[in-house]
Structure formats: structure tokens, C-alpha cells
Amino acid sequence: DVKVTQSSRYLVKRTGEKVFLECVQDMDHENMFWYRQDPGLGLRLIYFSYDVKMKEKGDIPEGYSVSREKKERFSLILESASTNQTSMYLCASGRQRSSNQPQHFGDGTRLSIL
Amino acid sequence: SQQGEEDPQALSIQEGENATMNCSYKTSINNLQWYRQNSGRGLVHLILIRSNEREKHSGRLRVTLDTSKKSSSLLITASRAADTASYFCNLLYSSASKIIFGSGTRLSIRP
Numbered sequence: 713d714v715k716v717t718q719s720s721r722y723l724v725k726r727t728g729e730k731v732f733l734e735c736v737q738d739m740d741h742e743n744m745f746w747y748r749q750d751p752g753l754g755l756r757l758i759y760f761s762y763d764v765k766m767k768e769k770g771d772i773p774e775g776y777s778v779s780r781e782k783k784e785r786f787s788l789i790l791e792s793a794s795t796n797q798t799s800m801y802l803c804a805s806g807r808q809r810s811s812n813q814p815q816h817f818g819d820g821t822r823l824s825i826l
Numbered sequence: 827s828q829q830g831e832e833d834p835q836a837l838s839i840q841e842g843e844n845a846t847m848n849c850s851y852k853t854s855i856n857n858l859q860w861y862r863q864n865s866g867r868g869l870v871h872l873i874l875i876r877s878n879e880r881e882k883h884s885g886r887l888r889v890t891l892d893t894s895k896k897s898s899s900l901l902i903t904a905s906r907a908a909d910t911a912s913y914f915c916n917l918l919y920s921s922a923s924k925i926i927f928g929s930g931t932r933l934s935i936r937p
Contacts, residue, residue, distance in 0.1 A: 817868030
């Protein structure tokens with residue numbers, strides 16, 4: 713069965729900290745995505761990666777960076793966490809972004825910035 | 827805005843009844859998908875319908891697509907308590923290669 717694993721379900725950090733969210737997929741998918749989900753706003757794309765070491769900005773990349781050193785792992789980095797980055801973060805993977813093939817999601821990381 | 831819009835935002839029905847939720851969009855799409863999200867969990871893909879298709883079925887799910895009205899409907903028949911979840915449409919806009927998730931419909935099934 714396909715699996716996308718996010719390293720933490722819940723995380724509490726302080727403002728100004730550098731925060732790493734990790735995501736691993738076991739489906740050999742080319743594409744990986746990071747979204748944040750906030751009430752009433754749906755899912756918003758932060759960054760995606762279509763290959764190792766390749767990345768593209770999504771709709772709300774400010775304050776975030778990403779890293780993809782291996783095909784199966786995609787990391788989201790909050791360079792200096794702020795309270796407005798408190799949110800649910802969802803990682804997904806999929807094939808053929810250009811044809812919008814179904815994405816497979818992890819269970820999310822609920823991040824609180826104090 | 828190119829955002830996919832679902833309606834209603836929330837829906838509460840009796841177990842056994844049918845649930846219908848809708849998704850509207852602005853410009854032409856390549857395909858449209860529906861996802862389910864149980865509380866506190868990630869999204870699960872339900873069904874994909876291509877722009878040249880009008881209807882698809884999967885078990886108790888029926889999806890329709892009307893490209894002239896730029897809208898899609900998800901029908902869940904004979905609802906069960908386990909159907910309680912949020913449902914999202916997801917679109918790929920042809921022109922911008924932009925993937926959009928709607929803001930979702932929260933479905934509650936009353937016993």
C-alpha cells in the first residue's frame with residue numbers, strides 16, 4: 713500500500729526558531745508537494761518538487777524553503793518561525809503533475825508557533 | 827479568482843440519505859478530482875474525471891462534470907456515519923498548469 717509519512721503529527725516551536733518538517737514517500741513518485749491548510753482557506757501550495765534537487769514556488773512560499781536531496785524525501789524549512797505560520801502542514805506525492813495525477817497525502821503535521 | 831469553489835460549505839444529513847456537493851470553477855480544466863479528509867488526517871483521493879467525460883461512478887460515489895457550466899457534483903448515495911468528513915475538489919487549469927484545491931464541504935451524517 714502506498715505511504716507518505718510525515719515525521720511529526722504535532723509540533724510546538726517558538727518564534728524565531730528554524731523548523732524542519734520531514735516527509736518520506738515509498739512510491740518512487742517524481743513529484744512531491746507541501747501544502748498548508750487553514751480553516752476556510754482550503755489547501756494552499758507552498759512549494760513542490762518535480763525531481764531531486766528541483767523545486768518550484770507555489771502560491772505562498774514566503775518564509776519557507778524546501779530541500780529534496782533524495783527522491784523519497786522532501787523537507788519543508790521555516791527559516792525563522794512566526795506565529796502566523798501556525799497551521800496544519802500536509803505533504804503529498806504523485807506522478808505526472810502536468811496531467812494532475814492523484815496525489816497521496818501524509819496525515820499532516822499540526823504546527824504551533826508560540 | 828481561479829479558486830475552485832465548493833458549495834455548500836457545510837451539509838448535515840440523516841444516515842441513509844443522499845449527499846450532494848458541488849464545485850464550480852472559472853476557466854477550462856484538464857481534469858477534476860474529489861478528495862475526502864477525515865478529521866485530523868490527510869486527504870484521500872476518491873475519483874478523477876477528465877474534461878471529456880460527463881459522469882463517473884465508484885461504488886456509492888457518482889461524479890458529474892458539466893464543462894459548459896464549469897461545475898462538478900459529487901453525489902454520495904445511501905450515506906453512512908463513516909462518510910462524515912470534508913470533501914475537496916481539485917482542478918488542473920489548462921492555461922496555467924495550475925493545480926487548485928477548493929475550500930471544501932464539511933459533511934456530517936446524523937445517526
